[in-house]
Amino acid sequence: MNRRILQVGPLKPSLAATLTERYNALVLPDDDTRSGFLAEHGPTIGAVVTTGRTGVSADLMARLPSLGVIVNFGVGYDTTDVEAAVERGVLVSNTPDVLTDCVADTAIGLAIDTLRGLSAADRFVRRGDWPQAAYPLTRKVSGKRVGILGLGRIGRAIATRFEAFGCPVSYHSRREVPGSPYPYAVSPAELAAEVDILVLATSGGSGTQHLVDRKVLEALGSEGYLINIARGSVVDQDALVELLLEGDIAGAGLDVYTDEPEVPAELMALDNVVLLPHLASGTVETRAAMEQLTLDNLDRWLADGTVLTPVPEVASRGAARSR
Numbered sequence: 001m002n003r004r005i006l007q008v009g010p011l012k013p014s015l016a017a018t019l020t021e022r023y024n025a026l027v028l029p030d031d032d033t034r035s036g037f038l039a040e041h042g043p044t045i046g047a048v049v050t051t052g053r054t055g056v057s058a059d060l061m062a063r064l065p066s067l068g069v070i071v072n073f074g075v076g077y078d079t080t081d082v083e084a085a086v087e088r089g090v091l092v093s094n095t096p097d098v099l100t101d102c103v104a105d106t107a108i109g110l111a112i113d114t115l116r117g118l119s120a121a122d123r124f125v126r127r128g129d130w131p132q133a134a135y136p137l138t139r140k141v142s143g144k145r146v147g148i149l150g151l152g153r154i155g156r157a158i159a160t161r162f163e164a165f166g167c168p169v170s171y172h173s174r175r176e177v178p179g180s181p182y183p184y185a186v187s188p189a190e191l192a193a194e195v196d197i198l199v200l201a202t203s204g205g206s207g208t209q210h211l212v213d214r215k216v217l218e219a220l221g222s223e224g225y226l227i228n229i230a231r232g233s234v235v236d237q238d239a240l241v242e243l244l245l246e247g248d249i250a251g252a253g254l255d256v257y258t259d260e261p262e263v264p265a266e267l268m269a270l271d272n273v274v275l276l277p278h279l280a281s282g283t284v285e286t287r288a289a290m291e292q293l294t295l296d297n298l299d300r301w302l303a304d305g306t307v308l309t310p311v312p313e314v315a316s317r318g319a320a321r322s323r
C-alpha cells in the first residue's frame, strides 16, 4: 500500500505542520515545478489532504495512480471531482457535523445584521455621523417568514434557530424530507415567493449551480432578503448584483461568492448588503474540531483503509477500495 501523504492547497497552519512533522507529508507545489514533482512523487502518493478551496481535479487524480483517499478539511468538497474519485475507487471524506453550529450561527448573525443594519450602523457611529442625524429605521427579524433552501444538517440547524425567533419556516430540497415539521415548497422559486428571508444552505457543485437564478431572485422580490452561507456558485451573482442595485431585492447577507476572494465592487457601497469573508466555520473551537476530524479520517485510512466520515456519494456507491 502506498502511504505517502500529499498536501494539496493551503491548510490551517497547525494542520499543515502536523502533516509535515508527524506524517512526513509532501506539499504539492503550485508553480512550474509541479509537473516534475508529480512525475517524481505522484506514483507514491496514497492520501491527499485538501480543502474545499482547492480540492482534487480528475487530472490531478490521474497523476496519482496509487491514490486511495482524499481527506477534505471542510464539509463542502465541490472542488474535488467526486465522480472521478468514485470511478477510481478513491475514498473521499469531509468534516460534517462539527461545523454545523457555527455555520448556522453565522446565518442568523447575517440575517440580523442585514435586516437591522448593525454593521452599517457601526460604520455610521465610527464616521461620527450620529450627532448630526438619527440612524434610519431598519426591519424587524422576529416573526419573518424564513425559507431554507437545502434542509440538510446545516439547514435544519438554521431552521431551529429561526424558530426561536418566532419565524415560520418552510423549505425546498432536492427531495421532500420525510418527517420534517416544515412545509415543503416544490421549487426554489415557489419557496422564494412565499418568504421574507431566503437562506441558502445547499451543497455546491454542478448540481446546484445557479439554482437561485434571476427568476428565483425576482420571486423573492423587493421586500425579500437573501442570506448565503452555502456556496457562491448556488446564486447567479450578476443577477443578484443587478437586482440589489435596482432595489428589486431588499438586501443580502453573503459569506460566499462566485470567485472568492473577489467581491463585486458594486456591492461595497450598499448598506443593505453585509459582506463576510467566508468565515462561517471560522472559530477557534470549530476549526480545531475540523482539524481533529481530518486527522482522525487520515489515521483511520492508514490503519484499515476506511474513513470515519465518507462523503455521501462515496458511502452510497461503496467506493472503498483500500490501497
Ligand code: 8YV
Binding pocket: 051, 052, 053, 073, 074, 075, 076, 077, 099, 278, 279, 280, 281, 282
Ligand atoms: C471552510 C467551508 O471555510 O466547510 C466548508 O465547506 O466552506 C468552510 O468551513 C473551508 O472548508 C476551509 O477551507
